[in-house]
Amino acid sequence: MFKLHAVQAQFGDALILEFETARKRRFILVDGGPPGSFEADLDAALKEIAGPGATLDLLVLSHVDNDHVIGVLDLLAAAEEDIADGRDPRVTIKGLWHNSFGRSIDPDGEITQRIQQLMTLAGSAAVSMPFATDAFLGVREGQKLGVMARKLGIPVNRGFDGDLILADTAKRPIPVNGLTVRVIGPSKANLDALRKEWLAWLARAEADAARDPGTAAMSDRSVPNLSSIVLHVAFAGRTVLLTGDARGDHIVQGLRRAGLLDAAGTCHVDVLKVQHHGNDRNADGGFFRTVTADTYVISANGKYGNPDYDTLKWIVEAADGRAIRLVVTNETETTRKLLETHDPARHGYAMDVLPKGRHSIGVELAP
Known part of the structure; x- marks a missing residue:
């Protein structure tokens, strides 16, 4: 048995992989959603799927954006509270995979310090910078996650060189109790380039703020x-590609590096978790012709325009009549538009929406 459960995470991500070995059901949690997700849906979904007091073979935080990390922090806080109150913890976690911002992009702390100074300057001028503020808060929450994991005795990045999960150093498939996991990204080159982007953005924002804080905003x-x-995950002859918010070109580079592109330069998986909630800045039509799937999972609720209509259109048009399934956690303006402009019967796709009041929607890969 092999299933992927998409938990209702509104504009964020929370996914549960369920698989069975030797008649024992096992679970991996990938991300936890934004503020409110744990109380509203994740806690209940874990109880429904894994049962009270379940064991997670692995917890993966794809990155430290607030719409991925907060639910994870709330889960660990609840487990810590259970122990403090003398109850069995609602979940036991055997390991955590997580690249901290400091380790991956900001080893000398310069970026974090300059973001904080920029936020202070904007605040003193009564200027709001919500995207930068969210990024900064995510960085701090990622630091908090490492502290909480150590308090609960959860091993972090066990077996990875330099405490970093990198495609460059994790070149071989990693067995996880019967699963085969390949690290597709990030690469060191991705991190180096991203550090340069952060420094360039900070330089522009600081210059704008010095002239007029409103311009920086x-x-x-x-x-x-x-x-x-x-991560590329394989079990029982089925495959899932878990992408976080990665860029499409970086994903393709990682698949090529891992030898997962075929002779035609394409990769097919059973399930693709569409990156960055279907944002069209992280993909293009070419990506969905290169990386194809039978089922495309998108976690979004319309916030920030996600999923973008173009992304949905690219997925359907790249399939070119091949039968595919779109699994979305919320009906949005763009999902309705797709149904209007691309008739499912004519284009060969089906769309399933997580029902209202349900905590998750499952995709069965192997019985």
């Missing part, structure tokens, strides 16, 4: 992405 939407762990 207008460029706030251009804050660089944070690096995502990308």
Whole structure:
């Protein structure tokens, strides 16, 4: 048995992989969603799927954006509270995979310090920079995650060189209790390039803020992405590609490096978790012709325009009539538009939406 459960995480991500070995059901949690997700859906979904007091073979935080990390922090806080109150913890976690911002992009702390100074300057001028603020808060929450994991005795990045999960050093498939996991990203080159993007963005924002804080606020939407762990997971002859918020070209580079592209330069998986909630800045039509799937999972609720209509259109048009399934956690303006412009019967796709009031929607890969 092999399933992927997409938990209702509104504009964020929370995914549960369920698989069975030797008649024992096993679970991996990937991300935890934004503020409120744990109380509203993740806690209940874990109880429904894994049962009270379940064991997670692995917890993966793809990156430290607030829409991925907060639910993870709330889960660990709840487990810590259970122990403090003399109850069995609601979940036991055998290991955590997580690249901290400091280790991956900011080893000398310069970027974090300059972001904090920029936020202080904007705040003193009564200027809001929500995207940069979210990024900074995510960095701090990622640091908090490492502390909480150590308090609970959860091993972090066990077996990875230099405490970093990198495609360059994790070149071989990693067995996880019967699963085969390949690290597709990030690479060192991705991290080096991203550090340069952050430094360039900071230089522009600081110069704008020195002249007029309002100008810096207008460029706030251009804050660089944070690096995502990308994993190719195989079990029972089925495959899932977990992408976080990674860029499409970086994903393809990682698949090529791992030898997962075929002679035609394409890769097919059973399930693709569409990166960055279907944002069209992280993919293009070419990506979905290169990386194809039978099922495309998108976690988004319309916030920030996600999923973008173009992304949905690219997926359907790249399939070129091949039968595919779109699994979305919420109906949005763009999912309705796709159904209007691309008739499912004519284009060969089906769309399943997580029902209201349900905590997750499952995709069965192997019985």
